[in-house]
Amino acid sequence: MALIIQKYGGTSVANAERVTEVAKRVLKYKNEGNDVIVVVSAPAGTTDSLIKRAYELSDTPNKRELDMLLTSGEQISIASLAIAIEELGGKAISLNAFQVNFNTTDAHTKAQILNIDTDVIKENLSKGNVVVFAGFQGITKNNEITTLGRGGSDTTAVALGAALSADEVEIYTDVDGVYTADPRIVSNARKLESISYKEMLELAASGAKVLHPRSVEIAAKYGIKIHLRSSFDDSLGTIVESEGEKSMEKAKIIGVTSSKNEGKITLSGLPDKPGIAAKVFSTLAKSKINTDIILQSSSINKELNNISYTVKSDDLLEAVRISEELKKELGAEGVTFEERIAKVSVIGIGLKTHYETTAEIFDTLAENNINIDMISCSEINVSCIIKESDVEKAVRALHSKFLEN
Amino acid sequence: MALIIQKYGGTSVANAERVTEVAKRVLKYKNEGNDVIVVVSAPAGTTDSLIKRAYELSDTPNKRELDMLLTSGEQISIASLAIAIEELGGKAISLNAFQVNFNTTDAHTKAQILNIDTDVIKENLSKGNVVVFAGFQGITKNNEITTLGRGGSDTTAVALGAALSADEVEIYTDVDGVYTADPRIVSNARKLESISYKEMLELAASGAKVLHPRSVEIAAKYGIKIHLRSSFDDSLGTIVESEGEKSMEKAKIIGVTSSKNEGKITLSGLPDKPGIAAKVFSTLAKSKINTDIILQSSSINKELNNISYTVKSDDLLEAVRISEELKKELGAEGVTFEERIAKVSVIGIGLKTHYETTAEIFDTLAENNINIDMISCSEINVSCIIKESDVEKAVRALHSKFLEN
Numbered sequence: 001m002a003l004i005i006q007k008y009g010g011t012s013v014a015n016a017e018r019v020t021e022v023a024k025r026v027l028k029y030k031n032e033g034n035d036v037i038v039v040v041s042a043p044a045g046t047t048d049s050l051i052k053r054a055y056e057l058s059d060t061p062n063k064r065e066l067d068m069l070l071t072s073g074e075q076i077s078i079a080s081l082a083i084a085i086e087e088l089g090g091k092a093i094s095l096n097a098f099q100v101n102f103n104t105t106d107a108h109t110k111a112q113i114l115n116i117d118t119d120v121i122k123e124n125l126s127k128g129n130v131v132v133f134a135g136f137q138g139i140t141k142n143n144e145i146t147t148l149g150r151g152g153s154d155t156t157a158v159a160l161g162a163a164l165s166a167d168e169v170e171i172y173t174d175v176d177g178v179y180t181a182d183p184r185i186v187s188n189a190r191k192l193e194s195i196s197y198k199e200m201l202e203l204a205a206s207g208a209k210v211l212h213p214r215s216v217e218i219a220a221k222y223g224i225k226i227h228l229r230s231s232f233d234d235s236l237g238t239i240v241e242s243e244g245e246k247s248m249e250k251a252k253i254i255g256v257t258s259s260k261n262e263g264k265i266t267l268s269g270l271p272d273k274p275g276i277a278a279k280v281f282s283t284l285a286k287s288k289i290n291t292d293i294i295l296q297s298s299s300i301n302k303e304l305n306n307i308s309y310t311v312k313s314d315d316l317l318e319a320v321r322i323s324e325e326l327k328k329e330l331g332a333e334g335v336t337f338e339e340r341i342a343k344v345s346v347i348g349i350g351l352k353t354h355y356e357t358t359a360e361i362f363d364t365l366a367e368n369n370i371n372i373d374m375i376s377c378s379e380i381n382v383s384c385i386i387k388e389s390d391v392e393k394a395v396r397a398l399h400s401k402f403l404e405n
Numbered sequence: 406m407a408l409i410i411q412k413y414g415g416t417s418v419a420n421a422e423r424v425t426e427v428a429k430r431v432l433k434y435k436n437e438g439n440d441v442i443v444v445v446s447a448p449a450g451t452t453d454s455l456i457k458r459a460y461e462l463s464d465t466p467n468k469r470e471l472d473m474l475l476t477s478g479e480q481i482s483i484a485s486l487a488i489a490i491e492e493l494g495g496k497a498i499s500l501n502a503f504q505v506n507f508n509t510t511d512a513h514t515k516a517q518i519l520n521i522d523t524d525v526i527k528e529n530l531s532k533g534n535v536v537v538f539a540g541f542q543g544i545t546k547n548n549e550i551t552t553l554g555r556g557g558s559d560t561t562a563v564a565l566g567a568a569l570s571a572d573e574v575e576i577y578t579d580v581d582g583v584y585t586a587d588p589r590i591v592s593n594a595r596k597l598e599s600i601s602y603k604e605m606l607e608l609a610a611s612g613a614k615v616l617h618p619r620s621v622e623i624a625a626k627y628g629i630k631i632h633l634r635s636s637f638d639d640s641l642g643t644i645v646e647s648e649g650e651k652s653m654e655k656a657k658i659i660g661v662t663s664s665k666n667e668g669k670i671t672l673s674g675l676p677d678k679p680g681i682a683a684k685v686f687s688t689l690a691k692s693k694i695n696t697d698i699i700l701q702s703s704s705i706n707k708e709l710n711n712i713s714y715t716v717k718s719d720d721l722l723e724a725v726r727i728s729e730e731l732k733k734e735l736g737a738e739g740v741t742f743e744e745r746i747a748k749v750s751v752i753g754i755g756l757k758t759h760y761e762t763t764a765e766i767f768d769t770l771a772e773n774n775i776n777i778d779m780i781s782c783s784e785i786n787v788s789c790i791i792k793e794s795d796v797e798k799a800v801r802a803l804h805s806k807f808l809e810n
Contacts, residue, residue: 015461058492060492069485075473086463086467092470098548
């Protein structure tokens with residue numbers, strides 16, 4: 001008998017029909033003799049409509065109250081799923097964060113998990129119940145309701161897995177696993193049977209939307225196996241675990257990802273003295289603008305620097321405005337920006353130490369007449385900023401080069 | 406400085422505009438130097454749509470889970486109102502039942518209030534907060550979420566008033582008080598400045614939909630003054646308190662109410678032996694059929710009885726079906742029923758002991774050619790079952806006779 005944690009997103013519990021489908025799947029695992037804990041998100045659309053409600057009332061809604069408001073969504077899902085499981089003859093109990101002391105810090109809208117009291121959950125499992133737990137939410141030691149912020153319900157599921165030493169945490173989405181590239185772009189992209197935490201983190205950071213990095217970090221820390229799979233069929237998906245695919249040492253490269261809707265800004269002619277880059281990026285951070293790739297380059301006379309950085313398209317205009325202010329303040333020469341750029345990334349173990357592979361990446365893009373604007377390398381990730389119109393071509397070329405014999 | 410509890414129903418918090426209106430009113434009282442606790446219901450329509458969701462999943466949804474589902478509605482309202490109050494520059498904190506130990510029995514969907522720990526509320530009031538509390542919900546000693554059932558949020562408000570010895574509990578609705586008759590029927594119906602608990606209970610039981618009897622009972626027990634008033638203007642409404650209007654001793658009659666959509670069933674020729682009536686009404690109760698007026702009459706040969714009773718129209722067909730079964734089981738002679746009947750009631754202190762008044766009621770109806778089918782009297786209530794088409798005429802005639810000089 002295993003302890004399985006299953007997490008279902010908002011689309012899986014959007015209406016009665018889908019909730020009943022989830023209930024059937026849950027009971028299948030329960031009836032095979034497993035203990036099952038289910039973590040659910042709010043029904044699709046609910047969180048958005050609650051956020052809309054809050055912003056109709058205030059441009060700066062109180063964060064404590066925002067948490068109070070948003071957590072009502074998951075409460076709807078857990079009660080609905082418990083009702084559906086009981087209707088099918090199973091035993092289920094829904095639980096909110098306060099009922100199991102799922103303790104977090106008091107940082108409303110982005111709380112960190114402190115500890116989880118597993119007694120209530122274990123007691124309910126031992127009574128034969130499926131435990132249906134509200135994702136995304138937490139409770140402080142002062143009985144205040146919090147939310148975990150980005151990646152919320154995935155994080156809840158993996159944290160429960162860690163606290164209860166679950167045999168597997170299954171994350172159900174509308175895709176059936178992690179692919180070597182987006183199957184909509186590369187027709188013969190291959191589904192990976194397994195992948196390491198590190199690779200998954202890089203994939204997530206490079207635009208693959210399968211799993212939030214935060215949940216992967218917790219899984220890595222506690223060695224929890226995550227199974228990414230589809231809620232539409234029973235096929236095996238991709239296992240995220242310590243080692244990843246056995247063949248990993250040979251096939252260094254495991255995937256190609258891409259991300260559109262980015263913009264690039266360049267502050268040129270900045271004085272070459274300490275603290276300038278820090279000033280630029282702390283100012284952007286204060287305005288909550290998330291920078292992705294950053295490149296600092298010296299100008300020819302060595303006394304002036306250029307700083308280029310990429311941001312999401314949504315943030316581009318605001319980033320340009322702030323950069324114009326920085327230009328005046330820091331005495332820079334100019335601000336230029338570019339819309340409609342994109343990022344293509346190759347993910348694989350040891351890329352940074354295998355210069356020949358990095359070179360092959362650039363060669364492949366060059367052979368396909370794709371101009372590289374910026375480059376960023378980490379230990380297992382090479383990302384190139386290119387024109388948005390070149391993305392599909394770049395992904396196909398790189399996948400063909402590195403992932404199709 | 407007074408402690409005021411205000412309760413707003415679902416239509417008052419249906420959308421952002423209305424929530425902001427409520428926030429303004431709350432702050433007006435707060436800024437006059439009062440401590441204010443606000444109790445809110447779920448936004449109009451929310452509870453119904455959640456109930457619909459539950460019954461799409463199951464014909465017999467688990468009651469614990471139904472409570473978990475429904476209480477999400479009030480949570481939306483309290484957070485929204487707190488956000489709106491803060492947006493207007495006030496200080497507010499929303500609180501769920503579990504956060505203040507609003508303790509109830511574990512009878513899900515119809516829990517009884519056991520006790521309320523007032524520490525958290527008092528602490529928040531002393532910090533200058535408006536406390537926005539979720540109506541309708543409770544928490545058991547085992548941390549289970551419950552609901553109070555019928556009259557939920559009114560009951561919450563009055564119970565808080567009792568626990569905190571509030572100076573006044575204000576119940577805001579879309580009418581501005583209790584009238585001597587429905588103003589839509591009787592154009593010169595008069596708003597009562599005050600009314601006693603007993604009279605209010607009779608009015609509520611006779612079809613006036615202003616306040617649920619349960620909250621009146623708690624108010625009477627603890628001597629809590631209830632102020633029924635409109636959320637659309639600032640006019641004074643009707644005070645429900647121990648004594649009622651000072652002029653009450655003279656003007657014995659305080660109002661005329663009516664209720665349509667009733668049906669009447671008669672089981673005729675029942676054997677005249679003990680336990681027959683008990684059998685009839687326990688069988689109906691088991692099927693959750695609520696009987697209103699009951700009349701047992703002997704037939705001429707004194708060996709057979711007739712039992713007539715009235716029910717809501719919605720229950721009529723089921724009540725007829727059950728009565729047909731009872732006919733066979735008890736050996737009755739027949740079952741007859743009548744649709745489209747109505748009840749008109751005259752409410753006033755000491756009616757039962759003032760036979761002349763009761764007689765005047767029957768005379769007034771007779772003078773207007775209104776046939777009385779059944780009569781029921783309590784200490785302060787005379788109700789007559791009449792034809793539905795006679796209702797408006799009856800209300801106007803009785804109001805004219807007893808309440809217009």
